[in-house]
Ligand code: IPM
């Protein structure tokens with residue numbers, strides 16, 4: 001608990017840290033089409049994580065077997081990102097695990113448990129910050145309803161960057177939201193580049209700039225500055241509240257193509273969008289930075305499935321979709337297309353009640369189809 005003067009001191013330190021972060025923002029991008037050797041790290045996580053990631057790793061190894069043999073791809077298993085180890089070490093990502101992760105170019109990550117309360121930060125939030133994974137990219141597609149959306153969620157700033165560093169004062173608590181010029185420019189540019197390279201002509205900039213005037217105001221202003229470089233793309237501003245309604249509005253929602261938005265709004269609206277597609281378990285998610293990228297299932301570690309002894313019935317769909325996104329990111333387009341086709345065409349299903357195939361049976365079938 002702070003008094004006002006101590007709180008001001010703490011706030012000053014936070015501002016200085018943020019200025020240092022801006023000064024260290026990396027802008028040199030890895031070009032995977034030219035990189036002689038790409039290292040893929042597989043991090044298994046907790047609960048159903050090891051079950052689904054080991055199947056996804058098996059599929060990746062099969063798809064990339066020739067390259068692994070030639071030495072142009074290395075696939076590394078990284079242990080230790082378990083809730084037991086994280087709690088024992090008191091670190092959201094233990095130092096040795098983080099060091100291993102940083103020897104890779106891209107990471108395929110299983111779900112990790114975040115304890116309620118306490119002080120242990122989410123491993124996801126830590127990884128996004130440590131690897132500067134500023135773009136959270138989440139596709140949602142429902143072809144039969146004319147929906148083909150791509151969400152670009154800012155992933156390192158906003159409400160998250162100081163989310164566990166708020167201040168407690170007598171009778172009140174204060175949290176902070178941080179939006180930087182560089183941080184906004186890079187996420188907005190990533191969204192416009194995606195639109196341009198994929199023939200998209202509509203961009204929605206989603207904020208609450210009528211209320212969060214400084215931070216979201218900056219986000220909107222910068223988005224429009226960058227939009228001027230992409231005259232072929234129509235840009236519309238929406239507030240997050242009405243956009244959550246619009247996603248449910250048939251006749252309107254079909255026109256949306258690419259969305260770009262600050263962190264917390266993106267967190268919320270991508271769950272809504274994934275639910276429309278069939279549930280959060282049906283979506284893969286990419287966390288992309290200039291140097292590193294991490295691909296993950298967007299669901300949790302399902303501890304109750306493990307308690308019930310039903311872990312082998314965990315559905316690997318979301319992590320497999322993430323693996324396909326990983327392959328595209330490292331420019332292995334043929335392998336990505338093969339995997340996506342196999343996922344779409346696979347006749348087996350996996351159900352958490354155990355009434356269909358197991359995760360391993362599903363992966364076996366998929367491997368036959370590759
Ligand atoms: C997500 C999740 C995370 C987030 C949690 C696990 C920290 O909800 O990836 O959307 O809030 O970003």
Ligand code: MG
Nearest residue numbers: 266267268271
């Ligand atoms: Mg979320």
